[in-house]
Amino acid sequence: MDEFDADRASAERLDRDDPLAWCAERFTVPAEIYLDGNSLGPLSADAERALDDAIDEWRELGVRGWTDADPPWFRYGERLGDRLAPLVGARESEVVVANATTVNIHTLIGTFLDGLDDGSKILVNELDFPTDHYAIRAQFRQRGLDPDDHLVAVESVDGRTIDEERVVAAMDDHDVDILFMPSVLYRSGQLLDIEYLTRAAHERDVLAGFDLAHSIGVVSHDLSEWEVDFAVWCSYKYLNAGPGAIAGLYVNQNHFGTMPALAGWWGHEKATQFDMNPTFTPAADAGAYQIGTIPIFSAAPLDGALDLIDEVGIDAIREKSLDLTSYLVALVDDRLGNEIDGADGCTIGTPRDPGRRGGHVAIEHPDAERIAQALTESGVVVDFRPPNVVRMCPSPLYTSYADVWDAVERWRKILDTAAHERFDADRSGVS
Ligand SMILES: Cc1ncc(COP(=O)(O)O)c(C=O)c1O
Known part of the structure; x- marks a missing residue:
């Protein structure tokens, strides 16, 4: 990791320094870690x-x-x-x-x-x-x-x-x-x-x-x-x-x-x-x-x-979004990339140039559909898009750096224990 340190203490430090950390209190997030705001954003006290x-x-x-x-x-x-x-x-x-x-x-x-x-x-x-x-x-x-x-x-x-x-x-x-x-x-x-x-x-x-x-x-x-x-x-x-x-x-x-x-x-x-x-x-x-x-x-x-x-302003939102997605990309490279485990390696499908990406990151894996299910069961809500993409969206208003760190670690554990292999690759329904 060039720009970030890979340990959880560093994620916690990033959260302590985050000027938008207070925003998360305004939301009720329907999972331990909700990384699907690119599909449906959660309820805020203001909206309610x-x-x-x-x-x-x-x-x-x-x-x-x-x-x-x-x-x-x-x-x-x-x-x-x-x-x-x-x-x-x-x-x-x-x-x-x-x-x-x-x-x-x-x-x-x-x-x-x-x-x-x-x-x-x-x-x-x-x-x-x-x-x-x-x-x-x-x-x-x-x-x-x-x-x-x-x-x-x-x-x-x-x-x-x-x-x-x-x-x-x-x-x-x-x-x-x-x-x-x-x-x-x-x-x-x-x-x-x-x-x-x-x-x-x-x-x-x-x-x-x-x-x-x-x-x-x-x-x-x-x-x-x-x-x-x-x-x-x-x-x-x-x-x-x-x-x-x-x-x-x-x-x-x-x-x-x-x-x-x-x-x-x-x-x-x-x-x-x-x-x-x-x-x-x-x-x-x-x-x-x-x-x-x-x-x-x-x-x-x-x-x-x-x-x-x-109240926050779109510029501050974009700045944190880019920080979060850069952090996520760096962690995926570090913990889930090919160099860790050739067979189970993940590939980033999103442009690496921050100026060429929106608010989510596409992580490609041949078993993406079952991994998305295993992640969701483990408390990390993401979605799957065929044929091989798990989308992760660390939304700047309610996602912390520690959430991103934990999500990647849970993915690592799923691969290490083959927990995703218990799920069916079944495309029916909403994802
Ligand atoms: C690019 C894009 N356009 C349109 C839609 C959906 O359109 P609608 O709001 O009419 O369901 C989506 C839904 O995710 C979308 O990603």
Whole structure:
């Protein structure tokens, strides 16, 4: 270990020096060591309080909650958009919360496809989270277009990462109209260079959109400055807003006034929404891409969860995240790498350059699925992504350095005792 000492006392020392150590007290973490916040963040006292308040207001105010709740439910989507704008580096008017991530992909891809001709092409990559492709393909089908002719996927050279240069080359080779990429790859945790890709897209008259599901709340962004055209994200990972929490979207102000593909009354201009006019007048800003009534109980926990994130600030969150993932990578090399045990060696699947990774680390092992189960049974919650990846996410708001140290030691013990061999490699269900 070049940068870190490998003993537990050093982990404890890092915890004593950690300026964010106090944040963990605000969470109820559902396991001894919870390293799955890249899938579902845990409950915080702040999120719970906000949800409880919303339930109290429903009980006490009923329908008057739309105007008299604190904050009023009617503009909750816009309010949360304002609060999220600094996390994505956007103007308040460019951000709103609404729908689910997949629905936001549908509406924004659909909206921008509507402005293009029937020959249009969208560039994605083969390592994307599948829902992105499902939604884009469906949008082509709805226009009577064969997705196989219109969706182009950049291939990965190593099965882990996407080379940005190949993305740029593919824009040229395939005469692409829209680039839609993740900020962070869901399996390997590679962070793509959004600024570079957006610039390259614009130089080719290509629109640039991003799925920020794995970066919002753990990596800072400057979407407005980079002139990204549109983006979507979920709130249940690093924003800790709860299972199925309301998603978010960003549309650059240059596109304000573009008719939403999936129009609905919640995207109507607010001042006249209740005039019940049969003609749809979209809101003048990103609010236009809301569709139906905001689900308040999926939005309130986000309002609460953002209190802590605001208090700490995204830069401090990113700094600790990078420290934790660097520490984890160093420990895996030291304790689980090939030099310890050739047969059972683990490989880091995440870029080693900290500037090229998000908030989680992909650890590859041929028996990853059974190891993930053995770790979870031992009190370390992680997840498995086929074919051979255990994802470990030391989330900066509630993970300590000692948690990381203990998790790696438990993995070591599992290998030493072959404890994982008692489990079935069975892919059914949620992981
Ligand atoms: C990159 C990415 N996009 C989208 C989603 C999920 O979309 P939704 O919130 O609609 O379920 C995930 C879920 O993990 C994801 O990782």
